[in-house]
Amino acid sequence: MSMLRTLIPFDIAGGMALTGKYFGKVFFSANRKKIRTQLKHFTQEYPEVKVNLAPRYRGRLTLLKDEQGEIKCVCCLACEKICPTEVITIEKGKKEGRKMPFPVRYDFEMERCIFCEFCVESCGFDSIILNHQFELATYNREDFSIGMEGAGQNMFIPSPVGRHSVAED
Amino acid sequence: MPTQAIPMTLTQTLIMGVIQILAVLIVIFIIVPLTTFAERKVIGYIQVRLGATRLAGGHVGITGPMNRIMWGMGKVPMLSILRGLPIFIADALKLITKEDIIPAKADRGVFTLAPIISVMAAFGVFACVAYYPGVMFYMPKSWPVIGGLPFQGFITDVNVGLLFILGLASVGVYGIVLGAWASNSKYPLLGSLRSAAQIVSYEVPLTLSLLVPVLLSGSLSFKDMSVALSTGKDLNPLAIIPLFIGFFVYLTCGFAETNRVPFDLAEAETELVAGFHTEYSGMKFGFFYLAEYANMIVVSSLATAFFLGGHYLLPFGLQRFIPATMPIIGGPSFFFFFAKILCILFVFLWVRATLPRYRYDQLMDVGWKYLIPLTLVNLFLAAIIRFAF
Amino acid sequence: MFKNEEMEINLGPQHPSTHGVLRVKLRLDGETVTHCTPVIGYLHRGVEKICENKTYFQGQVWTDRMDYVASISNNLGWAEGVEKLFGIEVPRRAKYIRTMLTEQNRLASHLLWLATHALDIGAMTVFLYAFREREYLLDLFEAFCGARLTTTAFRIGGLREDLPPGFIKKAQAFQDLFLDCVDEYETLLTENRIWKKRTIGVAKLNAEDCIALGVTGPVLRAAGVPYDIRKAFPNAAYAEMDFEIPTRTEADTYARYLVRLAEMRQSHRIIQQCIDGLPEGPVMAKIPKILKSEVNEVYHPIEAPKGELGYYFVGEKGGLNPYRMHVRAPSFVNLQALPKMIEGRLLADVIAAIGTLDVVLGEIDR
Numbered sequence: 057m058s059m060l061r062t063l064i065p066f067d068i069a070g071g072m073a074l075t076g077k078y079f080g081k082v083f084f085s086a087n088r089k090k091i092r093t094q095l096k097h098f099t100q101e102y103p104e105v106k107v108n109l110a111p112r113y114r115g116r117l118t119l120l121k122d123e124q125g126e127i128k129c130v131c132c133l134a135c136e137k138i139c140p141t142e143v144i145t146i147e148k149g150k151k152e153g154r155k156m157p158f159p160v161r162y163d164f165e166m167e168r169c170i171f172c173e174f175c176v177e178s179c180g181f182d183s184i185i186l187n188h189q190f191e192l193a194t195y196n197r198e199d200f201s202i203g204m205e206g207a208g209q210n211m212f213i214p215s216p217v218g219r220h221s222v223a224e225d
Numbered sequence: 226m227p228t229q230a231i232p233m234t235l236t237q238t239l240i241m242g243v244i245q246i247l248a249v250l251i252v253i254f255i256i257v258p259l260t261t262f263a264e265r266k267v268i269g270y271i272q273v274r275l276g277a278t279r280l281a282g283g284h285v286g287i288t289g290p291m292n293r294i295m296w297g298m299g300k301v302p303m304l305s306i307l308r309g310l311p312i313f314i315a316d317a318l319k320l321i322t323k324e325d326i327i328p329a330k331a332d333r334g335v336f337t338l339a340p341i342i343s344v345m346a347a348f349g350v351f352a353c354v355a356y357y358p359g360v361m362f363y364m365p366k367s368w369p370v371i372g373g374l375p376f377q378g379f380i381t382d383v384n385v386g387l388l389f390i391l392g393l394a395s396v397g398v399y400g401i402v403l404g405a406w407a408s409n410s411k412y413p414l415l416g417s418l419r420s421a422a423q424i425v426s427y428e429v430p431l432t433l434s435l436l437v438p439v440l441l442s443g444s445l446s447f448k449d450m451s452v453a454l455s456t457g458k459d460l461n462p463l464a465i466i467p468l469f470i471g472f473f474v475y476l477t478c479g480f481a482e483t484n485r486v487p488f489d490l491a492e493a494e495t496e497l498v499a500g501f502h503t504e505y506s507g508m509k510f511g512f513f514y515l516a517e518y519a520n521m522i523v524v525s526s527l528a529t530a531f532f533l534g535g536h537y538l539l540p541f542g543l544q545r546f547i548p549a550t551m552p553i554i555g556g557p558s559f560f561f562f563f564a565k566i567l568c569i570l571f572v573f574l575w576v577r578a579t580l581p582r583y584r585y586d587q588l589m590d591v592g593w594k595y596l597i598p599l600t601l602v603n604l605f606l607a608a609i610i611r612f613a614f
Numbered sequence: 615m616f617k618n619e620e621m622e623i624n625l626g627p628q629h630p631s632t633h634g635v636l637r638v639k640l641r642l643d644g645e646t647v648t649h650c651t652p653v654i655g656y657l658h659r660g661v662e663k664i665c666e667n668k669t670y671f672q673g674q675v676w677t678d679r680m681d682y683v684a685s686i687s688n689n690l691g692w693a694e695g696v697e698k699l700f701g702i703e704v705p706r707r708a709k710y711i712r713t714m715l716t717e718q719n720r721l722a723s724h725l726l727w728l729a730t731h732a733l734d735i736g737a738m739t740v741f742l743y744a745f746r747e748r749e750y751l752l753d754l755f756e757a758f759c760g761a762r763l764t765t766t767a768f769r770i771g772g773l774r775e776d777l778p779p780g781f782i783k784k785a786q787a788f789q790d791l792f793l794d795c796v797d798e799y800e801t802l803l804t805e806n807r808i809w810k811k812r813t814i815g816v817a818k819l820n821a822e823d824c825i826a827l828g829v830t831g832p833v834l835r836a837a838g839v840p841y842d843i844r845k846a847f848p849n850a851a852y853a854e855m856d857f858e859i860p861t862r863t864e865a866d867t868y869a870r871y872l873v874r875l876a877e878m879r880q881s882h883r884i885i886q887q888c889i890d891g892l893p894e895g896p897v898m899a900k901i902p903k904i905l906k907s908e909v910n911e912v913y914h915p916i917e918a919p920k921g922e923l924g925y926y927f928v929g930e931k932g933g934l935n936p937y938r939m940h941v942r943a944p945s946f947v948n949l950q951a952l953p954k955m956i957e958g959r960l961l962a963d964v965i966a967a968i969g970t971l972d973v974v975l976g977e978i979d980r
Binding site for chain 1: 270
Binding site: 065067068070071074075098109110111112113114138139140170171172173174177186 | 668671672673675676739742746749753756757758759760761764766774775778798801802803805806807808
């Protein structure tokens with residue numbers, strides 16, 4: 057019997073049958089709508105089809121404003137202190153007609169950020185979030201230094217959803 | 226079959242020869258890139274993904290707007306199977322335009338010669354492969370010199386064609402060994418030593434398994450053998466047993482001869498980086514690539530002609546049960562041959578996606594301890610069937 | 615005239631199958647390895663030293679980046695080690711969720727091991743089948759903590775947030791399909807003659823050598839020693855779970871393959887128990903805003919997918935940072951066994967041995 061098993065490769069035939077089964081399934085389902093089941097292919101056609109992100113996805117740091125368009129941040133420096141990679145630098149200042157301290161400068165070095173969300177967790181005023189942007193590449197190193205001003209990516213783009221991403225909720 | 230019926234002058238012979246060679250070369254140069262495309266697609270589908278999709282299936286072209294609409298609906302575009310098709314043109318362009326690097330310490334002459342040897346050996350074999358046993362069509366009468374001449378399904382019919390094929394095919398290993406040695410690098414050296422040992426040991430069972438059809442058909446000419454074996458007129462009914470075993474042994478050895486998985490030790494990607502062609506780039510690498518795929522086509526052609534019934538429908542000489550008078554399936558057709566080649570090429574890709582790789586010593590074990598005894602027994606069986614019954 | 619020379623060859627640091635930047639100096643006689651020296655340190659970032667300069671809260675993000683395919687296990691070790699140092703008791707629900715996520719992470723890590731190990735030996739399809747299931751798990755991690763790889767999943771004292779809505783349903787959906795997927799890998803590999811030839815009897819390391827070299831994890835269990843920290847020193851909620859420790863006695867690559875597959879089934883079982891018996895309640899203990907330690911030292915081992923992962927903390931009086939922090943990284947210790955496994959064997963076995971040790975260079979070099 058073992059001789060027969062050596063001569064006739066049932067083991068290899070089993071593996072070939074499995075891969076052949078998947079070939080057939082994908083071949084006949086390649087044109088159809090992609091459903092995430094075992095039967096279909098798993099390719100996500102990313103730039104064309106948007107990516108589903110979980111609601112808790114940790115993307116780029118964003119400074120929030122309240123309904124009046126005022127910056128919510130009150131310069132408690134909690135985020136600056138907790139940040140493990142020290143990417144946040146805040147300069148305290150005053151602004152006319154505002155009781156709370158006002159951030160004159162809120163700099164964020166994105167190239168060192170590790171997206172751990174400790175800053176958001178430490179913030180007692182809900183004034184920062186990590187949005188859902190994950191396409192953060194730029195052509196220049198300077199573009200990673202994000203501040204309150206600046207043309208490229210500045211801290212006020214509050215888009216919770218990136219250009220190629222869709223939040224699940 | 227009227228092969229030599231029409232007497233030809235020397236000029237006519239030469240021109241027809243060139244035309245037929247060109248025809249075969251063009252077919253190869255179409256099939257090889259398509260095989261590389263199919264390789265991406267087939268392995269992609271087996272691995273539950275889509276394979277190459279970025280070319281001709283994206284935003285541009287005729288299907289662009291439609292695709293964008295379908296993506297907008299969260300669906301995959303129609304014609305997914307053909308998306309990415311122009312990638313074979315892109316592959317070729319990349320290989321041709323890429324910088325051709327010769328390492329500083331390499332032996333320049335041999336380094337350049339090696340891929341040429343490989344590709345010559347691989348293409349030379351096609352001279353004796355018969356895709357159709359006879360005249361495929363006649364040249365139009367109105368054409369100047371060659372009007373009315375037959376276009377045959379083979380370039381030439383040598384009476385020891387099989388020996389020629391086997392001999393030339395084993396020259397290919399020189400390309401690998403010389404190229405690896407000339408690149409003066411360690412990983413290629415290991416790859417080439419493996420390849421040399423592997424091809425030398427697998428020549429034996431390969432040839433022994435091909436002796437079964439030789440014995441059963443009583444000829445060494447490619448054309449005569451394929452006709453005798455596929456029509457099965459003079460074959461003993463029991464001949465199907467040695468042919469069947471011989472087919473699988475031959476295919477196994479063919480995998481080894483062409484350095485394909487599970488015998489791809491010479492280039493074993495995860496062990497030797499890229500094996501013998503680690504130092505090659507540009508079109509020199511392209512030649513090795515071309516030679517590998519041309520060899521795959523040769524192996525498929527031989528398996529088709531000798532075991533799978535060649536240009537007839539049914540394999541293993543079973544064609545005799547179909548009367549020759551039946552409309553399509555009764556007679557020979559070039560398309561049967563072609564379809565069978567494609568099927569075997571598919572098996573090449575299928576196996577590549579499924580099986581792990583043998584180790585060097587185990588490869589030798591399989592060759593010498595299993596395949597050679599098996600082929601000898603098989604040959605003995607064929608001899609008994611041929612002469613005793 | 616006929617000089618017998620050995621060839622020295624560098625496997626790595628840029629090589630398709632050294633799983634990162636491992637460099638192995640090999641001396642070859644033909645294809646036989648006569649001498650082998652692993653060279654490490656190409657990915658050294660000084661994680662331990664960095665952690666000594668960060669607070670106990672901040673240090674956790676560095677553990678993500680050690681064994682980056684099993685970051686939740688590392689998080690668990692860090693969080694529990696610090697909790698042990700400060701004597702914090704974690705709520706039961708948090709323990710269950712931690713256990714569930716750690717086991718899912720063990721599955722993800724073992725799937726990655728299976729994928730790369732099979733790819734190294736040449737079976738390329740298993741790679742993508744395993745990644746398909748891993749994708750589900752990464753989606754689950756993303757739903758829970760917002761990141762797929764560098765999770766920073768837990769907090770000292772429990773969890774930052776409870777499970778997101780729908781998490782249990784998705785986890786259960788994964789549970790339902792996973793065992794069939796393991797069967798698929800087994801169809802492709804377990805009985806396959808080439809796989810068996812490549813793995814049976816290869817890279818043997820018997821129990822005495824394992825213990826002498828400090829090797830832990832599936833490599834030790836494949837040598838017949840049923841040592842598993844989840845049973846030996848139960849942490850998280852493992853004491854309440856019902857599972858077995860799969861062992862084999864062959865101590866070769868094939869045995870390790872079978873042990874890891876059996877572990878995947880056991881992990882599946884543990885996750886199911888966590889889902890079924892998930893208690894209600896808070897997920898975060900009451901802890902002070904700033905943790906200041908006393909003079910104290912703590913060693914906390916957990917069972918990471920690769921073996922015993924231990925965190926050693928020394929606290930100083932009133933310190934916000936650990937005075938000394940050390941990680942006993944399983945990959946680092948297991949890699950010691952590599953020369954013992956492969957000397958005198960063939961070059962192809964080196965690949966199988968590196969694969970079967972399941973090393974992650976981020977953890978070795980730290």
